[in-house]
Amino acid sequence: MNRSVRIGLAGLGVIARTHLDVLAERPDVSLAFTVDPGVSEPPEFRGSAPRHYPALVTALEHHRPDLVILATPTDTHADLAELVLTRSAARVLVEKPLVHDLGSLARLRALNNTADVRDRVFAAHHFAFSPEVRWAATQIERHPEWGPVTAITSAFHDPYIVRVEQAFASYLSSWLDSGANQLSMLSRFVEITEPLSTRALDRGASSWRTYAFRSRGTTGTARLRTSWCTGASSKETVLAFADSGVEVWIDHTAMTGFAADSRGRLLVAHGNDGLTPRKVAHYRPLYDSLLSEQPDPLLRFDAAAVLTELHHAVPEPA
Known part of the structure; x- marks a missing residue:
């Protein structure tokens, strides 16, 4: 991505603050919008407030983001990722875990032929x-x-x-x-x-x-x-x-x-050195990789899918 990356952030809970702090350090990104139905006013970003929406579908009707970050509850990840994949051309960075069950993983996999899930969906394995x-x-x-x-x-x-x-x-x-x-x-x-x-x-x-x-x-x-x-x-x-x-x-x-x-x-x-907050120390290199020409394989959908299967796997009885 050579120009400024237009970003949308869905979910304004605790982890969203780390995303915003790290993104604010980067001159190669801009925050186009935020989304959270439980928040009436968006957080400040570089001295101003981005556009704010109660629903992601509404934000996607008004913006063309390059990347949408999903920092929402885990059980919303699959639905919101599918919304971004089908209503925009944006990539999606999903907070870990990628999805909350294997059925949701199968739903995302099924979209690959039409929505290029393998190249557009990333998981924040920070x-x-x-x-x-x-x-x-x-x-x-x-x-x-x-x-x-x-x-x-x-x-x-x-x-x-x-x-x-x-x-x-x-x-x-x-x-x-x-x-x-x-x-x-x-x-x-x-x-x-x-x-x-x-x-x-x-x-x-x-x-x-x-x-x-x-x-x-x-x-x-x-x-x-x-x-x-x-x-x-x-x-x-x-x-x-x-x-x-x-x-x-x-x-x-x-x-x-x-x-x-x-x-x-x-x-x-x-x-x-004791100077950098722990989560910031995680997300700085994560975004360095994500916004590079070759994102780390551990961020990619294929790795996230394997880890999701291992995460939810139950051993076969002896």
């Missing part, structure tokens, strides 16, 4: 663009002597227990909320192949799942924990390399990491 994840992926590429990843443990905790009913209404369950982040993040390091086990706990406020993956010709198991039963946010991932005894520890909350070996030596470490 955790895959976080600084600590990109750092870890770079270290793994630089150190083939570590060998394949053989085991992964990842735990994502969010402090939603004090407003758990609101969390259920907004996010449906801890796994539906955080599982997409974990799976997309792990796709930076390994190829996730199939679910091995799944267990919902605390009425869905927590979960425990295991997945098989491949890394450099070797198979391994990822253990994934999500939970709202905590007083503070805490997100960590550990990658183990059994052949070399190396472990890579990633702190997603602090955006830091380090690698150490079985002899107790610190091999490499990644820090954080």
Whole structure:
């Protein structure tokens, strides 16, 4: 996109603020309109207010956006994406998860022949663009002597227990909320192949799942924990390399990491300047990629479809 990219933003909740902050930094975009039926006045963007509408269909009748961002509740994603695909020529960036069920995914896939879904729909897998994840992926590429990843443990905790009913209404369950982040993040390091086990706990406020993956010709198991039963946010991932005894520890909350070996030596470490908000640090490189000539494959519909299937998959009974 060589000219200014005309953008429409649907949904003005918490995550929309991050989108607006990052987009406001970019001279190559303009905000054509916002949409939210529950908001009467649009947010300020670069000192002025964009046109605002209660319904996306009305906005598309008055504008010709290049990109529409869907930062709306998950169960609206499929309908709104289909609306953009059939009522405009715009690309669509959908907040994660792409859709809330496999039936909605099938609906979008069915539009590909007429609406070019594979080249127009993108998913905001922002955790895959976080600084600590990109750092870890770079270290793994630089150190083939570590060998394949053989085991992964990842735990994502969010402090939603004090407003758990609101969390259920907004996010449906801890796994539906955080599982997409974990799976997309792990796709930076390994190829996730199939679910091995799944267990919902605390009425869905927590979960425990295991997945098989491949890394450099070797198979391994990822253990994934999500939970709202905590007083503070805490997100960590550990990658183990059994052949070399190396472990890579990633702190997603602090955006830091380090690698150490079985002899107790610190091999490499990644820090954080403390100046950039965590979500902004995720979305800056995401938009750099999305608005480039070759968007990262993890943003594209094909990757989002595979991750959606893995996200909703239930292992076959033994």
